[in-house]
Amino acid sequence: WMPGRLLRHELVRRPWRAWAIGVQFGRIQAAIHAAPVPAALRRHPVSWIEWAEPDTALRDRLRRSSDGEMLLHLDYHPANLLMERGRVSAVLDWANARAGDRRADLARTAAILHFAPLGDRSSSVAVIARRAFIAGWRRGYRGLAGRVTGMAPFYAWAAAVMRQDLAPRVGRTDLPWLTPTLLADIRRWGDGWRAAANHRS
Numbered sequence: 001w002m003p004g005r006l007l008r009h010e011l012v013r014r015p016w017r018a019w020a021i022g023v024q025f026g027r028i029q030a031a032i033h034a035a036p037v038p039a040a041l042r043r044h045p046v047s048w049i050e051w052a053e054p055d056t057a058l059r060d061r062l063r064r065s066s067d068g069e070m071l072l073h074l075d076y077h078p079a080n081l082l083m084e085r086g087r088v089s090a091v092l093d094w095a096n097a098r099a100g101d102r103r104a105d106l107a108r109t110a111a112i113l114h115f116a117p118l119g120d121r122s123s124s125v126a127v128i129a130r131r132a133f134i135a136g137w138r139r140g141y142r143g144l145a146g147r148v149t150g151m152a153p154f155y156a157w158a159a160a161v162m163r164q165d166l167a168p169r170v171g172r173t174d175l176p177w178l179t180p181t182l183l184a185d186i187r188r189w190g191d192g193w194r195a196a197a198n199h200r201s
Helices: 007-013 015-034 056-065 102-115 124-145 152-169 180-200
Strands: 070-072 081-084 087-091 098-100
Touching: 007 015, 007 081, 007 124, 015 070, 015 081, 015 087, 015 102, 015 124, 056 152, 070 102, 098 102, 102 124, 102 152, 102 180, 152 180
Parallel strands: none
Antiparallel strands: 070 098, 081 087
16 A cells, blocks of 8 residues: 555665665654554553563563553564655554553564574675664664663563564475574573573662
8 A cells, every 4th residue: 555665675675775774764663652552552452561471580570670651563674664765655564563661662673683584694795784774773763762771671572572473483485594593592592681681680
């Protein structure tokens, strides 16, 4: 219904624009967090915390840390935005949307950007473009929404969500990058952030 190609495809076709595209990506996410939360999302039967099915310690830590309710997309990544004539034209796939702490949305995006493919990981150009895109995303978000702190338990939560989301798909021929090794890497990443959260508490 909206014009444009996937932002992910735009990154692959024009890697030299990765930082500028990342800035737009960050600004749009900041705008989402500033939008009014629909009443239906406030009544969602599964809260953003419970979506990860966290253990008691992580659940309690997130509840203590949680600050306010904002509109969360919770699947915000380059394959869910369209670009037309160099500008973002649409944000797609709102199936996971919830009301909650914006740090959950940022952590979920960070996990996807860290582990999911944006291009050929063996290409030095693609590696540099990914780094530039992530740097642009952070700059664009901070420029509108300010600095965000206290992310460690939210990264641990995002790792749990990602493992739960991806584990049933391991072995699919259309997802050759999704392997048991990747799931183990995600677990280690999440465990590292959990340890950091416990150290700072």
